[in-house]
Ligand code: HEC
């Protein structure tokens with residue numbers, strides 16, 4: 376634990392603490408931010424697939440997460456002070472945006488649909504094209520992105536340092552009042568990791584064995600999802616996302632090259648992060664470009680319009696290539712009904728994730 380704490384401190388204070396270990400009167404110097412663990416329902420604690428470690432250099436602390444929450448709602452992060460992270464990641468939409476493309480600075484819009492923010496503690500890559508390999512690295516992008524917040528880090532640091540609320544918060548989270556991009560990103564990442572959503576009607580039914588939590592139609596939809604509709608092959612419970620970046624055959628010729636646009640590899644063309652389906656009923660519109668307005672349209676795509684001849688189609692889409700996925704009108708309605716059971720209404724209004 377001491378090793379964790381040292382990473383918050385400057386070298387001189389670290390040496391002071393090492394010396395303090397041999398000096399009983401200076402033990403108080405060890406008091407630092409308090410380690411926090413994620414609040415999970417009992418079934419999730421027991422689920423080995425939900426075990427994880429916080430990054431060694433950015434453990435979760437009460438003070439760090441509280442600072443991250445302030446920063447998430449802080450408009451001083453954007454060039455003209457009009458946008459915060461929460462402008463494009465709105466709690467009532469599971470921290471996604473109802474706009475297909477969100478308005479940013481310089482009268483520009485994002486080129487992709489905003490993503491929901493939940494259960495990110497378990498993810499290994501971020502953005503639709505998986506270009507950020509940690510939440511810490513992810514947080515660097517929006518602040519300076521020209522079409523998003525369009526700020527300069529030096530300016531953000533200056534503004535926060537002049538706001539009397541911030542220096543004490545940085546001190547309690549990181550040991551001194553220095554404000555820089557790394558600490559801002561670390562605090563944001565900590566707050567985002569606390570955003571756990573695992574309490575839906577599906578969870579009551581499936582994990583808590585409350586057999587009446589779902590209607591017969593929703594149970595039929597669940598059966599399809601887990602068997603012949605092959606949804607579970609990629610959107611895996613308990614998180615209902617996949618640790619894959621895949622091409623599901625949305626386009627004959629991908630307009631947005633996805634992962635391929637970043638790596639330049641032809642076999643990455645049209646590949647995108649497999650998003651979570653938790654809270655999917657409130658995160659419309661759907662897909663990386665928000666092309667589908669409703670869940671019905673999404674299901675119609677999976678039923679009728681998968682471009683199965685795509686050369687980079689994912690291997691998990693083999694049932695589509697073989698023409699095995701056939702969904703009747705009733706099946707489609709049942710699947711949509713099931714997807715709607717994945718909403719965690721408490722999460723959507725949980726004050727811990729609202730404006731500080
Ligand atoms: C102008 C709108 C906008 C603002 C402001 C914004 N975001 Fe985003 N966010 C997006 C969009 C759009 C994406 C998807 C972009 C892509 O994939 O290329 C995204 C993606 C993300 C992701 C990736 C989620 C995942 O599952 O991979 C995280 C995390 C995130 N944003 C956090 C933040 C934080 C933290 C801030 C504030 C520092 C912020 N965003 C500010 C629009 C915005």
Ligand code: HEC
Nearest residue numbers: 604605606609647648649650661662663673677689691692
């Ligand atoms: C091969 C893996 C794979 C399979 C199988 C699959 N999905 Fe997806 N799903 C994805 C990926 C990847 C995306 C994002 C694609 C994009 O935006 O380009 C996605 C997107 C979605 C979305 C929109 C999510 C959002 O936040 O916009 C929904 C809803 C969805 N899938 C439901 C389903 C259902 C229902 C099934 C079964 C009929 C299914 N998926 C089968 C990988 C898969």
